[in-house]
Amino acid sequence: MQKYLYLFRGGDARMAEMSPAEVEAHMDEWRVWMEGLAEKGQLIDGLPLKAEGKQVSKGGSVVTDGPFAEGAEIVGGYLMVNATSLEEATEMSKGCPILDAEDGHVEVRGIADM
Amino acid sequence: MTFFMPTAVNQKLDHLFRHEYGKLVSMFANKYSPELIDTIEDAVQESLYKAAKLWSFQPMPDNPSAWLYRVANNQIIDYLRKDNRSVSYDLAISTNHIEEEENVLPEERAIVDDQLRMIFACCHPTMKPTEQLMLSLKLLCGLSVKEIARAFLKQEEATKRAITRAKVKFREEVGELKVPIGADLEQRLEAVLQVIYLLFNEGYKATEGNQLIKQELCEEAIRLAFLLTNEPSCDNGELKALISMMLLKAARFPARIDEAGNLLTLEKQDRTKYDEDHIKWGWQFLHDSSKFEGSSVYQLEAAISCYYTTAASHEKTNWKAILSLYDTLVKLKPVPVVQMSRVLVLSKVKGASFALNEMEGLEEIINGNQSFLALKADLYAEIGDWSAARVHLQKSISQALNITERRFLEKKLQSWIGK
Numbered sequence: 001m002q003k004y005l006y007l008f009r010g011g012d013a014r015m016a017e018m019s020p021a022e023v024e025a026h027m028d029e030w031r032v033w034m035e036g037l038a039e040k041g042q043l044i045d046g047l048p049l050k051a052e053g054k055q056v057s058k059g060g061s062v063v064t065d066g067p068f069a070e071g072a073e074i075v076g077g078y079l080m081v082n083a084t085s086l087e088e089a090t091e092m093s094k095g096c097p098i099l100d101a102e103d104g105h106v107e108v109r110g111i112a113d114m
Numbered sequence: 115m116t117f118f119m120p121t122a123v124n125q126k127l128d129h130l131f132r133h134e135y136g137k138l139v140s141m142f143a144n145k146y147s148p149e150l151i152d153t154i155e156d157a158v159q160e161s162l163y164k165a166a167k168l169w170s171f172q173p174m175p176d177n178p179s180a181w182l183y184r185v186a187n188n189q190i191i192d193y194l195r196k197d198n199r200s201v202s203y204d205l206a207i208s209t210n211h212i213e214e215e216e217n218v219l220p221e222e223r224a225i226v227d228d229q230l231r232m233i234f235a236c237c238h239p240t241m242k243p244t245e246q247l248m249l250s251l252k253l254l255c256g257l258s259v260k261e262i263a264r265a266f267l268k269q270e271e272a273t274k275r276a277i278t279r280a281k282v283k284f285r286e287e288v289g290e291l292k293v294p295i296g297a298d299l300e301q302r303l304e305a306v307l308q309v310i311y312l313l314f315n316e317g318y319k320a321t322e323g324n325q326l327i328k329q330e331l332c333e334e335a336i337r338l339a340f341l342l343t344n345e346p347s348c349d350n351g352e353l354k355a356l357i358s359m360m361l362l363k364a365a366r367f368p369a370r371i372d373e374a375g376n377l378l379t380l381e382k383q384d385r386t387k388y389d390e391d392h393i394k395w396g397w398q399f400l401h402d403s404s405k406f407e408g409s410s411v412y413q414l415e416a417a418i419s420c421y422y423t424t425a426a427s428h429e430k431t432n433w434k435a436i437l438s439l440y441d442t443l444v445k446l447k448p449v450p451v452v453q454m455s456r457v458l459v460l461s462k463v464k465g466a467s468f469a470l471n472e473m474e475g476l477e478e479i480i481n482g483n484q485s486f487l488a489l490k491a492d493l494y495a496e497i498g499d500w501s502a503a504r505v506h507l508q509k510s511i512s513q514a515l516n517i518t519e520r521r522f523l524e525k526k527l528q529s530w531i532g533k
Contacts, residue, residue, distance in 0.1 A: 015163055019258030023166045024131035030170030048167040077171065 003044065003111040004089035006079040006096070010072040010103035029097040037081060042092065046079030072103040086110055129330075131162055134179060135256030137225055138186055140232035143253075146190065148235060148288045151253070151281060153193050161186035180219040187217055226344050229254065231291040233338060237306045240287045245280035246309045247316070252277055253284075255334040265327050266316060293345055303348055307356055307412070310335045310342075314360050325375070329367055336360050351406025351413065354399045359416035361396030362423045365389045381428035393423060414443040433462040450479045454486045466496035484513040488523060500533040 018026065037043040051074065055064045067074045076098075083089035090108050098104035135158055142154040161182045175181050220228075236250040248266075251257045257265070263273035294302045317331030339357045342348045369387035372378055400416050418439050425431040440456035453476060461469035470493050473480060480486040487510035494503035507527050514520035 015166070019261055020131040020135040020159070020162055020256045021129060021261070022258075023162050024129070027131075027166040027170050030166075034170070047171050077167065079171075 001082045001084060002089075002113065004081050004083050004086070005109045005111055006046070006081065006089075006093055007075050007107040007109070008077040008079070008096070008098050009075055009105050009107070011098045011101035012076065013072070013103060014101040026097065029100075033095050033097060034079075036095070037092065042082045044080040044082060046077065048077040049075055080111070129256075130178065131166075132256035134182055135159075135162065136254045137179070137229060138182060139253050139256075140229045141183070141220065141225060142186065142190060143235070144228040144231060144291050146194075148291060149285050150190070151285055153190060155253075157186045157189035157193065158182075160189055177219070183219045184217045226341065228291075229341055230293055230345050230348075233306055233341065234293055234302055235284065235288045235291050237302065237309050238283060238288050239302070239305065240283045241280050243305075243309065243312060245276055245283070246305070247312055248273065248277050249280040249284060250309060250313070250338070251331075251334065254338065257334075261327060264324060265331055293347070295347070299347055303350075303353075306342070306348075307339075307352060310339050311356060311412070313338070314363075318363055325371060325377075332360065332364055332367075336364065351403045351408070352410045354403035354406070355410055355412035355416045358396045358399035358403060359412055359419050361392045361399065362416060362419035365392035365396060365423050380422065383428075385425075385427065388423060396420065396423070409442075411443065411447050414439050414446070418443070431462075433459055437463050450483050450486060453479065454483070454489055458489055461493055461496070466493040469493055470497070481509075482513075484510050484519070487513065495530065500530060504530055 015023065015026065034043060034046075051066070053066055055067070056062070081089060081092065083092060086108065089110075093106045093108050096106050098106060138158045138161070139151075139154055142158070143151060146154065164185055165178065165182055169178075219225075232254055233250070236253055237246045241249065248262055251262050251265075252259070259274045259277060260270055262268075262277070263270040266273065293299070314332050314335035317328045317333075317335065319328075336357070339353065339360065342353055343357070365388045366380075366383060368389055369383040369385065370378055396416070397420065400413070400420055403413055403416065418436055421432050421436050421439075437456070437459045440452070440459055444452050444456050457469050457473055457476075460472055470490070473490060473493075476486075480490060487506050491503045491506035491510060494500070494506060504527065507523060507530065511520055511523045511527065514523060
């Protein structure tokens with residue numbers, strides 16, 4: 001087994017349009033998807049990320065507020081999973097509810113194993 | 115005196131986010147001001163997004179309400195600070211110490227009281243009944259504009275405008291949130307019960323549209339009525355009768371739709387599917403309502419529902435008893451729908467020609483009323499006067515409000531051709 005990281009982007013614009021009942025239904029979709037991964041022992045860890053943050057650069061001499069990117073480019077959350085190959089990890093990511101949103105996407109990256 | 119609602123009735127109301135929305139909006143409208151309703155709604159909405167994101171990844175906390183309350187409250191405080199409104203609302207945000215306390219979810223009883231005051235605010239007399247209805251659904255029940263439009267089969271834009279109008283009045287006219295007392299209470303309570311009644315009927319009406327969301331309107335009406343039972347000055351015979359009527363009608367929900375999703379009329383429903391708990395509680399509330407003096411419209415309607423719902427079969431319905439209730443009801447409430455229902459029952463008791471004779475005095479109402487015309491057609495068919503039956507059915511079709519109704523009637527007309 002190899003570890004892979006999913007980085008989630010987008011989907012916020014759609015969420016802002018949702019009614020409370022739809023927000024709850026959306027949350028349930030995520031939970032079902034994650035429970036599916038957990039049952040197969042493929043889920044390691046994951047959490048959403050807050051919108052606010054800092055950018056540190058130039059040897060630490062420059063600190064600015066927040067991610068610079070547009071809404072759909074900001075990483076909104078991450079998930080670490082077990083999979084046998086990048087192909088399998090990619091296939092697994094296709095069930096993610098963020099893909100229902102027009103601007104939602106998942107970046108799948110292998111975690112380097114030294 | 116805690117929030118009471120029979121578990122068997124309550125268990126179907128599994129709408130955490132929607133109900134949290136209504137509860138939180140009520141709490142903050144009480145805590146801050148009705149003037150801040152837009153800010154409050156935004157903050158509560160925001161707290162739900164945050165919660166959904168977090169709880170997608172990890173289990174919900176033991177007390178999700180407290181979490182949402184804290185996040186939404188902080189959001190409102192942030193807004194007030196940024197907007198420099200802290201002067202007028204300084205009590206709420208003056209020191210960190212208070213802020214800590216402010217973030218603790220109030221006790222159940224206080225939350226119920228907040229919602230009670232909110233019901234009266236949403237039914238403020240400056241608003242039209244439809245505005246009261248829509249505002250209640252938005253602020254107390256957590257339905258979105260889109261969902262409300264869908265439930266009422268209205269355009270989203272028109273619904274949005276009505277809610278916006280109602281909100282302007284809510285911000286400007288309502289003032290301090292309170293349950294009225296004395297003579298004021300009587301008048302306002304009547305309006306509140308009326309809104310609950312309309313809400314229920316809107317959901318119960320046998321028209322096209324998403325049945326699920328319509329059923330939810332009925333559930334919300336019942337929930338709001340149960341909230342009112344927590345206020346002793348509101349908990350009168352009329353409220354009990356209204357609850358009884360709603361429970362007895364809602365008992366039929368499981369039998370109202372066939373497997374293909376079509377609505378079934380009373381005679382075609384499988385009575386074994388009626389919800390026994392609803393019937394039991396409906397009966398109990400009808401009984402309790404009779405302990406109060408005088409008989410109200412709601413009580414008569416509850417008693418009628420009771421006869422319909424508890425009859426062993428459609429044929430065994432106690433039409434005579436129902437007719438005598440309608441005889442009284444039609445005097446208290448001479449509206450077309452009551453008159454039509456009475457004529458229908460009359461035809462069961464005294465036959466179709468008797469009922470047709472009775473209808474002669476009602477021509478003016480009948481001609482503008484699609485379902486009345488359809489009933490008249492049915493009665494003519496029953497006595498074998500097919501040409502009169504077809505004429506009336508055609509008139510009814512020309513007034514049908516929606517495609518489902520029209521199709522249903524046209525199918526009937528086809529089967530009548532050549533008779």
